Amino acid sequence: MxxxxxxxxxxxxxLALTGCNDDDNTDTSGLExxxxxxxxxxxxxxxxxxxxxxxxxxxxxxxxxxxxxxxxYISNFSEQCAEAGVSFDYIDPNAPVSEENVTTQFMAKAADETDCMSCHTYEEPIKVPHTDYGASCAQCHDNPHVDVPPVDPGNPTDPTFPQPDKPDSLVDGKTGASGSFYYSPASYLNADYLASRLNGSIHNYEWAASTDEEPGVDTLAAACQLEGREHIKEMFPTDGKSYSLNAFSNQMGAKVIATVNKFIDDETNELVETPNVAIFGYGMKKEGDEYTVSMSIGKNNTCYNAVMNGDARLSYYEYDPMLSVKHERNQGARILGTLDYTKTSLKGFDWVTEVPGLGAGTSFTPEQVDWTKVGACSLVFKVEGIIPLG
Incomplete structure (x- = not known):
């Protein structure tokens, strides 16, 4: 142009030079x-x-x-941030579970008189703040990824306790075992290894909708700067809404406790016994040469039966539906326990105050318990045996 x-x-x-002069014979060929x-x-x-x-x-x-x-092709949050100009590597938040001995860490904390697990196993409708348990509960929330000297708990299937003999009938009513040939490759018979799984947790991170307490962020640029960003794979939602990075932990497996209900039938006036099965969180630790299992629960059938009958059967079970091999898909163990009436503590309805004569350190008998004064139970079982899952 x-x-x-x-x-x-x-x-x-x-044109300006030539237009007014008809007689101009200037040669313009070069210009043309x-x-x-x-x-x-x-x-x-x-x-x-x-x-x-x-x-x-x-x-x-x-x-x-x-x-x-x-x-x-972007499939995770770190790649999403890299595309936005913020680079960092994804770090599996559960890697330390297999690299560190969770049992060592748990046992060190549980050495105090107050059981750490009692902070986490209360029932509704009673809501007991952690502060009611004092400073001991603060130990439950220490960073789970601290440096712990690695301790090999041993072969999971190496028995710590004598195993039941396989009866000819395949039924063992005394221990409840079905014979060691069932699920033997899948059973955590080693008490130290079982404790490391039973006390361990799976750590997870998720994007949660913002709240007044957790206002969150609404841009990818801000999300890429959040603390803990390296532990989440899920991509940040770019829908204009605000989200916070929520960290939480769950137990590795399901924990079940079985006791026996005993009552007098109203019609026949005879003693009736029925099974009672419940799911509660419990921890396991080693004390000297013995192992104990403990839990804090409200006054219920499990607590009543354990105190009145003196024993319980506990099951720990891990299940992975994505595996085809039976003993890899199903793992865990069963625990035979008897109640320790000295370490067990029965508490009032505030879940804190021990009922006089029924506190930890004072041995009591079932006949001494006035159940109208009991609101919660911190049960401690001595582990008498660990038998195969199944």
Whole structure:
């Protein structure tokens, strides 16, 4: 366009010089030749410009397509942040579970008189704040990823306790075992290894909708700067809403306790016994040469039966539905326990105050318990045996 403008100016200048003089015989062939060259050059530039414009549009379209394709391959939060210019590596929050001995850490904390697990096993409708348990509960919330000297708990299937003999009938009513041949490869018969699994947790991170207490962030740039960002794989929702990075932990497996209900039937006036099965959280630790299992629960059938009958059967079970091999898909163990009436503590309805004569350190008998004064139970069982899952 600049060439055209220059050409127009030249033409106007030529006309201005020659238009009023009919007798001017000036030779303009050289000028006409220059004009022709300029017109050809301008045409070539226009053509090249059209070509470059088309190529630029094509490259822009290709870049958009490649960007969309690249984004389609983004599968986790760290890649999402890298695309936004913030780079960091994903760190599996559960890696220390297999690298460190959780049992060592738990036992060190549980050496105090107050059982750490009691902070976490209360029932509704009673809601007991952690502060009611004092400073001991603060230990439950120490960073689970602290440096712990690695201690090998041993082979999971190496028995710590004598195993029941396989009876000819395949039924063992005394221990409840079905014979060691059932689920033997899948059973945590080693008490130290069982404790490491039973006391361990799976740590998870998720994007949670923001609340007044957790306002959260609404942009990817801000999300990529959050503390704990390296522990989540799920991509940040880019829907304009606010989300916070929520960290939480769950037990590795299910914990079941079985006791026996004993009552007098109203119609027959005879003693009736029925099984009672419940799910409660419990911990396991080693004390000297013995192992104990403890739990804090409200006054219920499990507590009543354990105190009145003096024993319980406990099951720890891990299940992975994605595995095809039976002994890899099902893992865990069963625990035979008798109640320790000295370490067990029965408490009032505030879940804190021990009922006089029924506190920890004071041995009592079932006949001494006035159940109208009991609101919660901190049960401690001596482990008498660990038998195969099944």
């Amino acid at each position: 600049n060439n055209k403008y220059k050409l127009s100016v030249i033409c106007l200048a030529v 030749s220059q004009i022709a060259e300029l017109e050809a050059s301008n045409a070539a530039l226009n053509s090249a410009n059209d070509t470059l414009t088309a190529e630029n549009e094509s490259l822009t379209a290709d870049n958009s397509g490649l960007q969309a394709k690249a984004e389609s």
